[in-house]
Amino acid sequence: MTSDLIGSGPAPIDPSRWLLLHRSVRFGETDAAGVMHFHQLLRWCHEAYEESLEAFGISAAAIFPTPSWTPETRDKGDPSQAKVALPIAHCRADFLAPLVCGDLLAIALGPRRLTSGSFEVSYSFACLEGASRPVAWGLTRHVAIDPISRRRCDLPGVIERWLEASTNGDSPPSNPG
């Protein structure tokens, strides 16, 4: 990305800030074969998605349901009723190499808008022990659901902005939340 692309606007923020994350394999995530148990990877995918939104500037409370007694929900005339749900309709993963306790991982996220009411995120996992090498790949596909009618609806604006910035390498707006 060069400054030509964005003219005199605010300095772009490095997308690696919200699209490249890290975590270590923990002992409780291994099984008796001594390696990461497969379904933990899908948990890592969703946690990386949450961390990415957070790093982009979108608060968890703007996206994920919160109880009716929380200040955020209570003060806004029950936005929990109005908050669009983004359930996962499909997920998959490929496992390329075993991971052991303590392995440090880099997770590269690839968010992509599919339709006005759906998007997917790919997750490429690399192990940083020794030479970096790809070890796994995951995908989650999300659809927007109206919480009242339970019908499909448009993606929330903040998700649209995260998808756009992630695809174009744009910087997040100063206040995307």
Place this chain on the structure above:
Amino acid sequence: MTSDLIGSGPAPIDPSRWLLLHRSVRFGETDAAGVMHFHQLLRWCHEAYEESLEAFGISAAAIFPTPSWTPETRDKGDPSQAKVALPIAHCRADFLAPLVCGDLLAIALGPRRLTSGSFEVSYSFACLEGASRPVAWGLTRHVAIDPISRRRCDLPGVIERWLEASTNGDSPPSNPG
């Protein structure tokens, strides 16, 4: 328990139906030491508590929150708002012996009323491989919370009946839910 204790009422139901449960140790519950990873036991405790209520005749929907769009919640003028919460305020566990994948376990529950607004459940785990032997012990302590005021309140009636029947060896009423 003899029929003298209950006179001419309905035949008592064996408390072992809801106070003695079984499960097997699964591969994903072990860690790289080859044995059950400790915190899985607390999950087993809560799942045994849920299974016990179910076996006693209390539906999950009578105790646990359900989304506002479910028939049960929708048709009753939002009982999710009225449903007493029973969060865990304290838990603990002792681990006596390692458990490996495939071990068949018996779980003996000991529910006990503490106050008008709290109760605890103890869980004794025995491994049924070879001679039955105690392998772990757990405890969860629950308090009743009013979901609107977020203050402590009385236990729901169905929980009181489960506690009473569990302590006295009584049979569950024909329709405890």
Place this chain on the structure above:
Amino acid sequence: MTSDLIGSGPAPIDPSRWLLLHRSVRFGETDAAGVMHFHQLLRWCHEAYEESLEAFGISAAAIFPTPSWTPETRDKGDPSQAKVALPIAHCRADFLAPLVCGDLLAIALGPRRLTSGSFEVSYSFACLEGASRPVAWGLTRHVAIDPISRRRCDLPGVIERWLEASTNGDSPPSNPG
């Protein structure tokens, strides 16, 4: 099924005994949206695979690694070194309907041999609340790995027999383990 159907051989065992399993959605498996959190389904898939092998007559110790100090491993000159590993190389899931706490599920397994060294299992989840309806679908694909050389190898014989019986509707042999 009567013995008339199979002549003078041993009575076949209904494949539904190891290919149709059940479980309930537990509270800790839901998230703040009030529904089953997606990655729990992959855990259910693997636990159903383990339960199916068990119901077919294959002990967990015949397939899954156990610590070197367990009697099974200790008495056999370290079979943990010789036991073929069956890691998951690919998994996926489709989510058709939300599941809430207490929902009773039927899980229909469809094991299928792919090559001499790989197989997959599909898992069709139906919710038994009210009219039975499909709610989710999962798949795990396993490859056989030699635990010493870490190279691909042939499937263990007991897995071959489970795959064959599951595909043909055969009965399990009297001693498949």
Place this chain on the structure above:
Amino acid sequence: MTSDLIGSGPAPIDPSRWLLLHRSVRFGETDAAGVMHFHQLLRWCHEAYEESLEAFGISAAAIFPTPSWTPETRDKGDPSQAKVALPIAHCRADFLAPLVCGDLLAIALGPRRLTSGSFEVSYSFACLEGASRPVAWGLTRHVAIDPISRRRCDLPGVIERWLEASTNGDSPPSNPG
């Protein structure tokens, strides 16, 4: 901190580097009541213990079992057989306030040597949303087990050093692993 404070010795490292950790509550860790499901806290405790050892300079491979085919294990004449196991014999937790998705937590660890062959770690959780406030407390108690004899033994030297430095506020040695 300047070297003036400690004379001519090596610069001490701030214990907060390995005794004060942070994490956020993730969506999959909540339940249908909208709050963190209790047993996740015990997982957080163990992950904090692992992260603390790592930050102190002790590699996961020095403490936790790794498969026999990993370079670390393979090159050392099977140290997996010799590595002291540190299973949890007891754990407990108190829950002071509900936690919702996105809450940022500080975790203060208090490691303490109990005997030559056992230690415990306390974990104080504070929520950093608004004014910092205590929200939960956990404890894990570990015993050292000889992996061959399965009898209790002395703590590994690296754990002794971590316990000592954590108690005294000492700096970790330059190469504790």
